[in-house]
Amino acid sequence: MNLKKKERKLTPKEQKRKERFELVCETMVANGYSKTDLTVGVVTANVMAILIMAPFMALGLWIFCVAVPEVWVAFAVSDVGAMLIAMIVLIVMHELIHGLTWGCFAKEHFGSIEFGVIWSMLTPYCTCSEPLKRWQYILGGLMPTLLLGSGLMAAACLLHSLFWFVLAEVMILAGGGDFLIVCKMLLHKTKGTKAYYYDHPYEGGLVVFEK
Numbered sequence: 001m002n003l004k005k006k007e008r009k010l011t012p013k014e015q016k017r018k019e020r021f022e023l024v025c026e027t028m029v030a031n032g033y034s035k036t037d038l039t040v041g042v043v044t045a046n047v048m049a050i051l052i053m054a055p056f057m058a059l060g061l062w063i064f065c066v067a068v069p070e071v072w073v074a075f076a077v078s079d080v081g082a083m084l085i086a087m088i089v090l091i092v093m094h095e096l097i098h099g100l101t102w103g104c105f106a107k108e109h110f111g112s113i114e115f116g117v118i119w120s121m122l123t124p125y126c127t128c129s130e131p132l133k134r135w136q137y138i139l140g141g142l143m144p145t146l147l148l149g150s151g152l153m154a155a156a157c158l159l160h161s162l163f164w165f166v167l168a169e170v171m172i173l174a175g176g177g178d179f180l181i182v183c184k185m186l187l188h189k190t191k192g193t194k195a196y197y198y199d200h201p202y203e204g205g206l207v208v209f210e211k
Contacts, residue, residue, distance in 0.1 A: 008120060010202060017114070017127070017201035024198065028209040034191055038184045039205035040177065042121045049176020052183070056172050060153050064165050067157040079163050086167055091124060094144040094174055098126040101140035102199070106130040116202065125204065131196040134185065137206065141182050145175030181205045 010018060029035060040048075095115055103110040112130040117123065132140070152168035155161070181204065185197075192210040199206045 008118070011116065013114070014116060014202040017129070020129070021198075021201045025207070028196070031211075033194075033196070033209040033211045036188065036191075036208045036210065037205075038181065038188060038208060039200050039203045040180055040184070042118055042123055042177075042204060045177035045180055045204050046121075048180050049173060052179050053173050053176040056149070057169050060149075060165075060169060060172060063153065064157060068160045068165075070160075083163065083166065087170055090148060090167060090171055091174065094148060094171070095124050095126040097144040097147060098140055099128075101143045102126075102128040102132060102136070105132055105136040105140070114201075125202075127201050128199040129201065131198050131209075134195065134197055137197045137199070138182050138185060141178045142175070145172060145178060149175060177204055 025035060099110065099113040099115065103113045106112040106128055107130060112128050114127050114129065116125055116127070118125065128140075149168055149172040152164050152171055156164035156168050184205070188208065190210060194211055196209045197206055198209065
């Protein structure tokens with residue numbers, strides 16, 4: 001399987017963000033900063049998400065089985081439609097949480113937050129047009145999984161609900177791309193005393209400018 005990132009046709013809004021981003025890159029490099037690409041392709045993120053999040057999903061399964069050992073007979077086929085609708089809502093909430101968290105740290109707050117969809121992969125995304133500190137970017141990246149994954153798992157155990165357990169597992173899996181990006185950030189060795197973390201305007205991940 002070829003996991004290399006491929007060029008895709010950008011929407012008009014994405015094209016504008018690309019032009020603005022390229023200007024920022026040129027300015028930063030001209031001012032002596034080195035640029036490090038920490039982006040990841042959608043296909044790569046989707047494949048790696050399963051590997052990265054499998055231990056967390058297994059932990060959630062173990063916790064649920066211990067807390068609610070008798071619930072497996074309680075799942076009804078009629079719940080499937082409601083579950084699909086809930087998944088769509090939760091995926092939207094996932095991106096909103098990214099935006100809300102990063103917006104709290106950005107100077108222009110939510111004016112710096114934009115949303116988009118990679119239609120070829122049916123993948124929504126959130127992007128921040130301002131540089132963030134390392135810990136701010138990481139917190140915004142992990143927050144959806146921490147809130148939705150952990151929160152729904154807790155609700156599933158308290159309510160003895162297989163319905164909410166399945167949704168919790170889906171939300172944990174949905175955070176795989178975010179965890180992959182955070183892992184790349186943590187493994188990246190800083191090259192200077194100054195660092196600016198810019199979210200990529202239309203791809204998953206970010207670039208780091210350092211000197």
